[in-house]
Amino acid sequence: MIKRLTFGQYRCKDSFLHSLDARIKIIYVVVLGILSFGIKSKFEIVVFSLFMACIVLLSKMSFKELIKNLRPFYFVFIFLLLMYLIFSRDQIILGLRYIWRFLLLIIISMLLTYTTTIQELIAAIEKLSKPLKVFKIKPRNMAVMISVAVRFIPLMFIRFERTREAMASRLADFRKIRHIKLLVLNLLEKMLRSASNLSDAMHSRLYNEDIESRKFMKLKSCDYWSVAIIAILILIIY
Amino acid sequence: MIKTKNLYFKYEEDIILKNISIEIKEGSFTAIIGANGSGKTTLAKHFNALLMPAKGEVLVGGTSTKKDELNARKKVGFVFQNFEDQLVYPVVEEDIAFGLENMELGNEEIKKSVDEILKELNITHLAKRNVNTLSMGQKQLIALAGVLAMKPKCIVFDEPTTNLDEKNKKSIMGMIRSLNKKYRMTIILITNVLNDLRYADEIVVLKNGIVIFSDKKSKLESSVLKEARLYD
Ligand SMILES: Nc1ncnc2c1ncn2[C@@H]1O[C@H](COP(=O)(O)OP(=O)(O)OP(=O)(O)O)[C@@H](O)[C@H]1O
Ligand SMILES: [Mg+2]
Numbered sequence: 001m002i003k004r005l006t007f008g009q010y011r012c013k014d015s016f017l018h019s020l021d022a023r024i025k026i027i028y029v030v031v032l033g034i035l036s037f038g039i040k041s042k043f044e045i046v047v048f049s050l051f052m053a054c055i056v057l058l059s060k061m062s063f064k065e066l067i068k069n070l071r072p073f074y075f076v077f078i079f080l081l082l083m084y085l086i087f088s089r090d091q092i093i094l095g096l097r098y099i100w101r102f103l104l105l106i107i108i109s110m111l112l113t114y115t116t117t118i119q120e121l122i123a124a125i126e127k128l129s130k131p132l133k134v135f136k137i138k139p140r141n142m143a144v145m146i147s148v149a150v151r152f153i154p155l156m157f158i159r160f161e162r163t164r165e166a167m168a169s170r171l172a173d174f175r176k177i178r179h180i181k182l183l184v185l186n187l188l189e190k191m192l193r194s195a196s197n198l199s200d201a202m203h204s205r206l207y208n209e210d211i212e213s214r215k216f217m218k219l220k221s222c223d224y225w226s227v228a229i230i231a232i233l234i235l236i237i238y
Numbered sequence: 239m240i241k242t243k244n245l246y247f248k249y250e251e252d253i254i255l256k257n258i259s260i261e262i263k264e265g266s267f268t269a270i271i272g273a274n275g276s277g278k279t280t281l282a283k284h285f286n287a288l289l290m291p292a293k294g295e296v297l298v299g300g301t302s303t304k305k306d307e308l309n310a311r312k313k314v315g316f317v318f319q320n321f322e323d324q325l326v327y328p329v330v331e332e333d334i335a336f337g338l339e340n341m342e343l344g345n346e347e348i349k350k351s352v353d354e355i356l357k358e359l360n361i362t363h364l365a366k367r368n369v370n371t372l373s374m375g376q377k378q379l380i381a382l383a384g385v386l387a388m389k390p391k392c393i394v395f396d397e398p399t400t401n402l403d404e405k406n407k408k409s410i411m412g413m414i415r416s417l418n419k420k421y422r423m424t425i426i427l428i429t430n431v432l433n434d435l436r437y438a439d440e441i442v443v444l445k446n447g448i449v450i451f452s453d454k455k456s457k458l459e460s461s462v463l464k465e466a467r468l469y470d
Contacts, residue, residue: 159323162318162320162323162324163323163324163326165283165288165318166316166318166323166324166326167326167336168288168311169286169288169311169314169315169316170311170326170336170337170340170384170385170388171308171311171312171337171340171341171388172326172336172340173340182326182327183326186326189328189370190323193370
């Protein structure tokens with residue numbers, strides 16, 4: 001069923017985008033995401049699309065990889081398109097525009113996971129969420145939560161698969177709702193149990209949510225360059 | 239009982255099993271031995287149709303697993319390496335009944351079989367317990383009971399003694415032996431412990447997905463085990 005589960009699509013490459021600071025990249029995803037919703041006119045869409053094409057080139061993602069990474073979303077695109085075709089054929093151009101913007105948005109976030117390792121992302125989120133302390137959200141908790149999830153989700157799939165196999169070899173039939181329910185409940189129970197085991201293990205290794213990671217991050221010249229590029233884009237569009 | 243013919247298997251692009259042709263005789267006690275990652279579990283999962291060969295075929299009682307999954311699953315029981323992940327119901331006696339329910343037996347019959355098995359394995363006192371609160375050795379027994387209850391002709395044990403203390407190790411191995419001797423059940427024991435070979439009468443040695451030996455135990459030479467990196 002699930003043969004290999006990869007989280008994100010990180011590829012180790014030597015590109016301009018790979019060398020950018022992860023914090024900056026996260027901010028760009030937010031900025032570009034907002035921009036992509038702001039663009040309305042044909043002119044803006046063309047400029048923005050060209051800009052995205054340049055970024056994709058800068059990340060050294062091949063066209064083949066791009067298509068492959070978008071595969072999980074094809075269904076959504078087709079569904080949206082069908083909806084427009086069936087319910088508001090007169091607005092099909094508008095619909096296409098929406099779908100195109102949605103596609104751009106997906107590519108934006110895809111580029112982040114393509115060019116940034118999970119570790120970099122987690123460290124960056126921890127740094128960026130420092131201001132949240134005001135709301136009593138602890139950056140360390142955020143970071144640990146994400147890394148735990150990243151480690152756990154594939155593990156959960158593996159255990160899910162094992163239980164499925166064990167059930168199948170005792171003649172379970174997964175067309176029966178009852179057996180699917182059993183499998184899911186079983187997984188939930190295991191998840192809770194592992195979570196509580198993990199929390200014990202973390203505390204016994206003196207987990208402390210107030211400590212901040214000592215990873216050091218410093219902006220480089222390429223980071224400043226990228227700020228200039230984005231600023232120009234915003235100026236063109238507005 | 240089980241026959242593989244030129245079996246190949248791969249995960250994605252990695253070839254895990256290469257050209258495997260072995261026969262497991264009815265009523266035999268066969269040990270499959272090999273280092274970690276040599277493909278023992280992957281091979282055994284072909285015996286009850288959990289995996290299908292990429293090339294070649296597996297015959298269980300003369301029928302290809304590709305043609306009839308259910309036949310293979312009914313004939314070949316499987317006690318898994320990670321037995322924690324094979325208990326499906328929260329209560330011991332319900333879990334043991336799981337396979338029987340799937341065989342569509344009546345409630346009376348199921349109850350009878352479960353009680354029999356509990357008595358046989360000396361675990362009647364565990365019947366109402368929550369499986370999650372059991373010890374490793376007890377969980378192992380429940381996993382075995384769940385498979386035994388279905389009365390398969392053949393059982394695969396995937397490293398059944400890891401995680402167990404000496405006493406439980408002995409009693410599980412003794413139980414496996416008596417299944418073979420007393421009930422003429424075909425046993426396939428997967429192991430990486432040389433010591434376990436003493437119970438077996440047929441041996442299959444795996445190395446990196448290739449069978450380097452498959453014959454009676456009396457013909458096994460230590461050079462083969464050395465080649466399989468089972469000791470240095
Ligand atoms: N779901 C999977 N996806 C990809 N590769 C796998 C998967 N399961 C097993 N493998 C690979 O197949 C090879 C054989 O694995 P297998 O579990 O059959 O070994 P094994 O002989 O049972 O080892 P062990 O003694 O550690 O249980 C290993 O290299 C393993 O990494
Ligand atoms: Mg194994």
